Structures are given as structure tokens and as C-alpha cells.
Amino acid sequence: MQVNLMDFWPRIWEATYQTLLMVGISLLAATLIGLPLGIILVVTRQGGLLENKPVFNAFSTVVNFFRSIPFIILLVAILPFTRFVVGSSIGTAAAVVPLVIFSAPYIARLVESSLLEVKPGVIEAAEAMGASPWQIIRRVYIPEGLSSIVLNLTIATIGLVGASAMAGFVGGGGLGDLAISYGYQRFETDIMIATVLLLVLIVQITQTIGNFASKKIRRQ
Amino acid sequence: MIQFEKVSKVYQHNGNDLRAVDGVDFTVHKGEIFGVIGFSGAGKSTLIRLVNLLERPTEGRVLVNGEDLTQLPKPDLRKVRKRIGMIFQHFNLLESKTVHHNVAFPLSLSGTPKKEVDQRVNEILEFVGLSDKAKQYPEELSGGQKQRVGIARALATSPDILLCDEATSALDPETTKSILKLLQKVRDEYGITILMITHEMNVVREVCDRIAVMESGKVIEKGSIFDLFSNPQHPTTQNFVRTVMENDIPASILNGIEERGASRNIYRVTFVDESAGQPVLSQVAKKFDVEVNVLFGQITELQGIPFGHLVVELQGEDQEVLRVINHIQQTVSVQEVTSNAG
Numbered sequence: 001m002q003v004n005l006m007d008f009w010p011r012i013w014e015a016t017y018q019t020l021l022m023v024g025i026s027l028l029a030a031t032l033i034g035l036p037l038g039i040i041l042v043v044t045r046q047g048g049l050l051e052n053k054p055v056f057n058a059f060s061t062v063v064n065f066f067r068s069i070p071f072i073i074l075l076v077a078i079l080p081f082t083r084f085v086v087g088s089s090i091g092t093a094a095a096v097v098p099l100v101i102f103s104a105p106y107i108a109r110l111v112e113s114s115l116l117e118v119k120p121g122v123i124e125a126a127e128a129m130g131a132s133p134w135q136i137i138r139r140v141y142i143p144e145g146l147s148s149i150v151l152n153l154t155i156a157t158i159g160l161v162g163a164s165a166m167a168g169f170v171g172g173g174g175l176g177d178l179a180i181s182y183g184y185q186r187f188e189t190d191i192m193i194a195t196v197l198l199l200v201l202i203v204q205i206t207q208t209i210g211n212f213a214s215k216k217i218r219r220q
Numbered sequence: 221m222i223q224f225e226k227v228s229k230v231y232q233h234n235g236n237d238l239r240a241v242d243g244v245d246f247t248v249h250k251g252e253i254f255g256v257i258g259f260s261g262a263g264k265s266t267l268i269r270l271v272n273l274l275e276r277p278t279e280g281r282v283l284v285n286g287e288d289l290t291q292l293p294k295p296d297l298r299k300v301r302k303r304i305g306m307i308f309q310h311f312n313l314l315e316s317k318t319v320h321h322n323v324a325f326p327l328s329l330s331g332t333p334k335k336e337v338d339q340r341v342n343e344i345l346e347f348v349g350l351s352d353k354a355k356q357y358p359e360e361l362s363g364g365q366k367q368r369v370g371i372a373r374a375l376a377t378s379p380d381i382l383l384c385d386e387a388t389s390a391l392d393p394e395t396t397k398s399i400l401k402l403l404q405k406v407r408d409e410y411g412i413t414i415l416m417i418t419h420e421m422n423v424v425r426e427v428c429d430r431i432a433v434m435e436s437g438k439v440i441e442k443g444s445i446f447d448l449f450s451n452p453q454h455p456t457t458q459n460f461v462r463t464v465m466e467n468d469i470p471a472s473i474l475n476g477i478e479e480r481g482a483s484r485n486i487y488r489v490t491f492v493d494e495s496a497g498q499p500v501l502s503q504v505a506k507k508f509d510v511e512v513n514v515l516f517g518q519i520t521e522l523q524g525i526p527f528g529h530l531v532v533e534l535q536g537e538d539q540e541v542l543r544v545i546n547h548i549q550q551t552v553s554v555q556e557v558t559s560n561a562g
Contacts, residue, residue, distance in 0.1 A: 125312035128272050129326040129377075130301035139325070143316050218316060219357060 008191060011178065016198055018092050018173040023160045026099035030160075031153065033104040037063065038111025039137055049123065049133045063105040071102050071163050075170060082170070095164065095172025103160055110152035111145075118144045147218040154210025158203050165199075175199050222248040222271055222381065222415060227280035228437075229266050240266040242437035243280070250380075253407055253414040255424035257460060258434035264417035267434070268383050271415065272304045273297060285380060302330065305374030305412075309386035311366040313358040313373070319345070320354040323372045330377075340376060347409075348372045348402060364395035371402060375410070382406060384416035388423055400426045421464045425449065425522065433457045446522045450492065465518060469531050469557065473515050485541050486557040489548065490529040491519065500548050501532065508544050510536030531557060 037059060043049040044056040069077070075098045082097040083089040118141055126140045142149075165176020175195045183192020229241040240263045248254040258264045269275040270282050273289050281288050289300055313322050320341055327337045345351050348368040358366055367387060374382055384403065388396040404427050406412055418424060424431045425445060432442035433456060441454045449465065452458045489500070505512045512532055519528030534541045545554055 119310075119312065121308055121310055121312040122314060124274060125306065125308060126325075128274060128301060128304070128306040128383075129329060129373075130298035131329050132295075132298060135329055139329075140314065144314060146316070 008182075012175075012191075012194060012198070015173055015175045015178040015195065016202075019161065019164055019175045019199075019202070022092055022095055022099060022164045022167060022172060022174055023157060025096050026103060026160055026164075027153070027157055029096070029100045030103040030107050030156070033100070034107025034156075035111050035149075037104065037108035038115060039141065041108060041112040042115040042141070043133065043137065049127075049136055059108075063108050066101060066105040067109070071098070072166055072169065074098050074102055075166060079170075090171035092167070092172050092174075094170045095167035095174075098170075099160060099163055099167070102163055103156055106159065107153065107156050110156055111149055114148035114152050115141050115145045117148055147214045150214040150217055151210060154207055154214075157206050157210070161199060161202055161206070175202075221250045221283075221285055221413065222254075223281075223283040223286075224267075224270075225281045225283065227267075227270060227277045227282055229263075229270060229275055230278040239437045241270065241277075244434075244437075244439050245280075246432055246439060246442055248413055248415050250413050251407065251411045252429050253403070253416070253427050255428035255431040256415070256417045256434055256439075257419065257421065257424050257431055258417075259419055259456075262434040263437040264434050265385065268385055268415060268417050271381070271383055272301050272306060302326065302377045303379045304381045304383060305377070305379040306383040306385065307367065307370040307374050307387045309389045311358070311363075311370045311390075313366060313369055315358055318355050318357055319350060319361070319369050322358065322369055323376050326373060326377050341372075344372045344375055347375070347405075362395075363391050364398060367391065367395075367399050368402065371399075371406065375406065375412075378410075380413060382412050382414045384414060384418075386418055387416065389418065389420065393422075396420075396423065397426070403427055421460045425464055429523070433460065444523075446525055446527065449522050450490070450527055465520060469516050473531075485534045485536075485538075486515070486531065487534065487545065488529055488531050488555045488557050490553045490555070492527055492553070493525050498551060500551055501530070504544050504548060508536070508547070509540050510534045510544055 040059055041056065041063070044052040044059070046053070046056075048056075066074075075095075078098055078101060079089045082094050085097050086093045088094050122140060122144060123136060126136045131139070162176075164172070164174050165180065167174050168177030168180055175198055179192050179195040179199075182188045183195060224244045224246050227241060227244045228239060231238040231240055242263070244267060256264045256267060266275055270277050271284060276290060281290070284300065284304065287300070289297055292300065314325065317325070323341045323344060324337045327340060332340075341354070342351070345354055348371055350365060350368050350372065353361065353365060353369075358369065361369065370387075371382075382403075387403075388399050391399060400423060403414060403416075407414055416423070416428070428445055430442065430444050431448055432439045433448070433454065434440065435454075435456050441448065441452070441457045448457060449461055452461045491500075501512050501514070504510065511534070513535060515531045515533055517528065517530035519526060519530075521527065534544055536544075548554060
């Protein structure tokens with residue numbers, strides 16, 4: 001049965017909303033987890049502000065572990081945990097849990113690399129001025145690395161848009177799900193094109209905002 | 221005042237001990253500008269970091285104003301660090317902050333009220349001559365201006381000591397001069413003790429009261445600028461002195477002397493202090509029956525004391541020349557120069 005694209009618009013808008021919701025909430029939660037993780041990875045590493053080999057190794061291993069699991073496997077494997085957290089293993093909310101677990105370690109690595117770009121000399125200068133480790137994190141690492149962190153978070157956001165396409169497996173909905181279930185599996189080419197175009201638009205807008213924000217922050 | 225007491229810093233490198241600083245022992249007095257000069261890898265970067273404990277000594281002690289900082293708990297150490305300013309070769313400014321906020325940074329660390337901070341920042345920017353740049357970002361400034369911001373930031377907390385880590389090494393000669401002038405002003409107006417490390421001899425000559433020469437972690441020679449420049453003992457020191465003062469007689473002149481077969485009556489006359497102001501040689505030419513031929517020479521000023529030497533050829537009877545030498549030795553020092561040695 002062919003579906004008229006014009007009649008189908010409400011479904012597409014709903015899916016767009018679901019995608020933005022999934023990506024937005026996941027990004028927020030994953031950043032809240034990934035940012036401190038990234039900071040820990042930077043300050044505990046060898047030669048870091050609070051060098052601590054066991055802590056660094058433990059966090060680094062955990063991050064690598066989660067980053068090595070393909071998203072579609074992670075999605076299924078943590079179903080019981082998802083049910084425990086959001087009370088259901090299907091739906092948009094249920095898709096957010098694996099998305100967070102998927103992207104938080106990724107964001108941790110991105111934040112880590114952003115903070116490593118902060119010149120060691122600047123950190124040393126702050127130490128020489130009598131700044132405490134916490135002051136250095138809050139007033140040197142984060143402001144100096146923020147512009148780069150924002151650019152990296154843009155990359156993570158776009159990764160999330162891609163991963164959210166697979167949320168259909170847990171009934172999460174979203175544009176990707178629509179493209180797969182109608183466009184791909186039911187050969188509704190025009191719906192597939194419409195949804196893919198929307199995804200392209202979302203990615204473009206995200207990147208543009210990210211670039212702009214990063215530039216702005218560099219010179220607040 | 222900074223006292224290094226037989227201080228060593230040993231690193232483990234591939235199972236071997238690497239003595240970056242090896243038994244260093246000297247004192248920097250209050251209000252003094254003390255220079256540590258050495259080639260790269262001599263250990264001077266490590267040495268200066270032992271003062272504010274960015275590096276901890278392995279052996280010996282470093283006393284800052286009589287206090288051994290290694291004994292302090294961390295919060296107290298941070299407090300002491302605010303009394304020790306530091307500036308760097310690459311300035312190490314916060315790129316995301318304006319000049320004003322960079323200078324305010326050390327003050328805001330200790331929670332100084334904003335009004336007080338602003339007042340102090342304006343005052344100190346005025347001192348370093350950057351009042352008009354307060355709202356600009358570091359990347360909009362030249363190297364010299366960035367270092368001025370660095371100095372302003374280091375002075376914001378009114379320290380007793382300023383550590384300069386190759387502070388002029390990334391700057392051109394003109395800018396270097398102006399930064400050194402500023403450092404002198406810092407010492408003269410605030411009485412701050414300055415310890416600077418550098419590999420540039422012209423830097424220490426310009427501003428330091430005393431210097432120590434470092435090589436392979438050890439201090440191989442130390443003394444007043446004047447003593448080290450006028451009479452360097454160690455070959456490395458001599459090399460450094462040579463970088464700013466030509467001591468050797470140029471080969472072309474030596475060759476010319478040999479050709480004329482007159483290599484015997486050549487003397488190096490060294491002028492120090494008052495003797496530099498006396499017309500010794502012209503008196504000689506008048507009093508004695510000799511001709512004075514100046515072959516080569518250099519006169520400079522070290523810490524306000526004129527210093528230099530002339531290489532002269534005395535043409536005349538041997539006996540007359542000897543009388544001349546005896547005469548001028550009363551006011552200046554004279555050394556015979558042979559054709560194969562400078």
C-alpha cells in the first residue's frame with residue numbers, strides 16, 4: 001500500500017520531534033557524565049595535575065570497554081537496565097538510556113582531547129600562582145578548552161543523530177526509524193528521501209550552530 | 221632571599237639516575253637581580269622550578285625567605301606561591317581572557333573583592349605600560365606586550381620574589397632590552413628579588429648584579445658580572461663571555477703582524493674602572509720614544525663600570541718598550557701577546 005507523502009507529513013513531524021528529543025536529552029545526560037569523566041582522564045594521567053595511575057587506568061578501561069560495543073548490541077544487551085531506569089524497555093525514553101551509555105564514554109574521550117590541547121605551560125603558570133587543582137580545572141582547563149569542547153560536542157551530537165536511527169529497535173521512533181521502516185523496508189522512496197533530507201538539515205544546522213558557538217566562546 | 225643549600229634533583233630515566241641539578245649551592249640576596257646562565261639542558265629550568273616547588277628537590281634544601289617550602293602542607297604552599305611571581309618564555313597567558321582578566325587572575329584566585337582587583341589591575345597595567353590594552357586578548361598583542369602582561373600578572377599579588385624562566389628568549393633584541401628595563405624597574409621600585417635563567421649572555425650583562433654559570437646540573441662559576449666578564453675562569457664561562465665580547469685578536473691582524481716580523485712587541489692592555497678614563501697611551505707616546513699602534517680593541521660598560529682592552533703594538537727600541545711597560549703597569553694591566561695566542 002503506497003502512502004501519500006502529503007498525508008504523511010504529520011508522521012514525519014512527529015518523528016522529527018522524537019529525534020530532536022532523543023538527541024537533546026541524550027546529549028545533555030551524556031555530557032553530564034562525559035565531561036567529568038574527561039576531566040578525570042586528563043588530571044589523573046601521567047604528569048597530570050592529580051596523577052593517579054590506578055584511577056586513570058580504571059576509568060580509561062571502562063571508557064574503552066563501552067566504546068568498543070556496537071550500538072545495536074548495546075541497545076539490546078542493556079534492556080533490563082533500561083527497564084530499571086525508565087520503567088519500560090520500549091519507547092522514546094527507553095531509547096535515551098542506551099544512547100547515553102553509548103555517547104557518554106565517547107564524549108569523555110572528546111573532552112579529554114580538548115583539555116589536552118590546553119597548553120601545559122598555562123597550567124604550570126596557574127600552579128605557580130598558587131591555584132588549587134580544583135581552581136585550575138574550573139578556571140583554566142574548562143574556559144581554555146571550552147571552545148574546543150563545544151566543537152567536539154557538535155561531533156558527538158551528530159553521532160547521536162546517527163545512532164538514534166537505530167532506536168526503532170526499541171520502538172523509540174524518530175526520523176531514522178521512519179526512513180528504515182517505511183522508506184527502506186516498504187520501498188516508499190519519497191518518504192525515505194524526505195526523512196533523509198530532514199536528517200541532513202538537522203546535521204547541517206547542528207554543525208553551523210556548533211561552529212558559531214565555538215568561535216564565540218573563544219572570545220567571550 | 222633564596223638560598224640553595226646543596227640542592228640536587230635526580231630523575232629516573234630508563235633505570236639510570238639523571239642529575240638535572242647537582243649539588244647547587246648559592247644565595248640570592250634580597251633586592252638582587254641574580255642570573256643563572258647555561259646552555260640548554262644545563263639544568264637551569266629545573267633549578268628555577270625548585271624555588272616554587274613546581275619541582276621538588278631530591279636532596280638538599282631551598283629556603284625562600286628562610287623557609288623550607290617542602291615542609292609546608294599544600295594549602296600553605298599555595299599561599300607562599302602567591303608571594304613568588306613567575307614569568308615564562310612563552311608567556312603562558314589565558315588565551316580566552318582579556319589582558320585585564322589575565323592580570324586579575326591571581327587576585328581572583330584568593331577571592332579578592334572585585335573593586336580591589338580592578339584597582340590593582342589598573343595600577344599594575346599602568347606600571348607595565350599597557351593601560352590601553354586592558355580589553356584586548358593576548359593573541360592581539362605582540363610578544364613584548366604579552367610578556368608585559370605576564371609581568372603584570374606576576375606582580376599583581378605583590379610578590380617578594382620574581383622568577384624569570386627564559387623570559388626574553390622568544391623576543392627580538394629591541395624588545396628584550398625594553399623588557400629588561402622593565403624588570404630593572406620592578407626591582408628598583410618594588411625591591412623585588414629577581415632570579416632569572418637564560419642562555420643569553422647579553423641579558424645577564426644588561427641587568428644582573430651577580431650570575432652563576434651552570435653546566436650539567438652544576439654551578440661551575442659564580443660571581444659579580446664584572447668579575448665573570450673581566451676574568452672568566454671556566455672554559456664554558458669564557459665561551460659565554462665571548463658571545464658578547466670579542467676577546468680574541470682577529471686572525472687577519474695576527475697574520476699582518478707576522479708578515480711584518482714584528483710579533484714581539486704586542487701587548488694587551490686591560491682597562492678597568494678609573495683607568496679607562498685615563499689617557500695612558502697618549503702619555504706614553506709623548507713621554508717615551510715609542511710609537512703606539514692600536515691594532516684592536518673593545519671598551520664596554522659592565523654595571524656602570526667601564527671595562528675593556530686594547531691590543532697595541534709598541535714600536536721602538538726593546539729597552540724603551542720595557543720602560544713603557546713598567547710605566548703603564550702602574551695604572552692598567554698589561555699582558556704580552558704572542559702571535560699564536562690571543
